[in-house]
Amino acid sequence: MRHYSLTAPAKINLHLEILGDRADGYHELVMILQGINLADRIDIKAGSTQDIHLHCEHPDVPLGKENIAYKAAQLMCREYSQSYAQYGGLDITIEKNIPVAAGLAGGSTDAAAVLVGINLLWKLGLTQPELQILANQLGSDIPFCLEGGTALALGRGEELSPLEGLDDVTVILAKHRNLYVSTAWAYQTYRQQYEKTYVEQPETLELGRKQAHSGNLVSAIGQRDYTKIGKLLYNDLEKVVFPSYPDVEALKLAFQEQEGVLGTLMSGSGPTVFTLCSSPTAAKQVVEGVKAKMNDPALEFWITELTSTGIEVT
């Protein structure tokens, strides 16, 4: 029986700027997204019945229709009903290595891997743009997860332009165990506090505005100037997450104080704080410094790298 195993990397946001809210309930964004080497593993094969069966040992991952990977499988069954009838149901196992509800697109990357896996399992031959149309229906981070690497993302996150790949930098991830931030809550709170309606502008004007803030970071990425990249990290959602979750801000400040840090920022809607370092050795020292400063047993740390590799069949 055919069986596919895929690695599905997490992401961080090097830049997240909110231009305003939109009539469809989303926010118009300018982001720079970056894949990292921390990945879930997705195993996918034909099931013995017509059902979709999801397995995951992580206690915080739902196993039914609320799981975004399950929704991705359902979408494929609906869109390609003939293949579904021909090949039968699906058996999907998620090995969860990416922290849950952490601002690292864990669910989104699982869903993207399910789209890729079913495309292979059912021999659909869908192209990347065709997969992108499906990804876009499922969530805002999923189109990026399908591509991976480094990308500028506009719109609600789905208008992607690839940037120079960054893959020789160490990144520390840190978060408080059992601290979760809802993405919907973060954007809704931002909407309430910084109400600014996004107005479509003539193409050239709008492009100029979008490039104004992220442009320097895009240039630094092009030059692979990691010192500059570290200084230009930016996330508008820190403005709403930090006042409600002061521990997250304290964690960022503790990283900023350490020597050997290139830059530090909250990823997505948090609560994970990431820190760029020039080497794994420097990163280990930084983690020790933060542990000593915070003295909080609830803190968890991961040391990994930026990666230009997206979803891969292994």
Ligand SMILES: C[C@](O)(CO)[C@H](O)COP(=O)(O)OP(=O)(O)OC[C@H]1O[C@@H](n2ccc(N)nc2=O)[C@H](O)[C@@H]1O
């Ligand atoms: C915070 C980020 O992870 C940064 O990459 C993304 O912007 C969120 O991506 P995501 O979790 O895939 O988001 P979705 O599942 O599409 O939406 C989750 C929630 O965030 C809000 N949301 C999301 C994206 C966006 N551009 N504007 C929003 O206001 C949606 O209204 C929804 O309530």
Ligand SMILES: Nc1ncnc2c1ncn2[C@@H]1O[C@H](COP(=O)(O)OP(=O)(O)OP(=O)(O)O)[C@@H](O)[C@H]1O
């Ligand atoms: N495959 C999945 N993996 C993890 N969580 C999932 C999954 N499917 C649904 N969820 C639910 O979605 C919520 C958000 O989890 P996820 O790990 O995707 O958050 P996130 O990394 O903050 O997402 P993003 O960065 O895209 O906003 C969790 O509380 C969990 O209950």
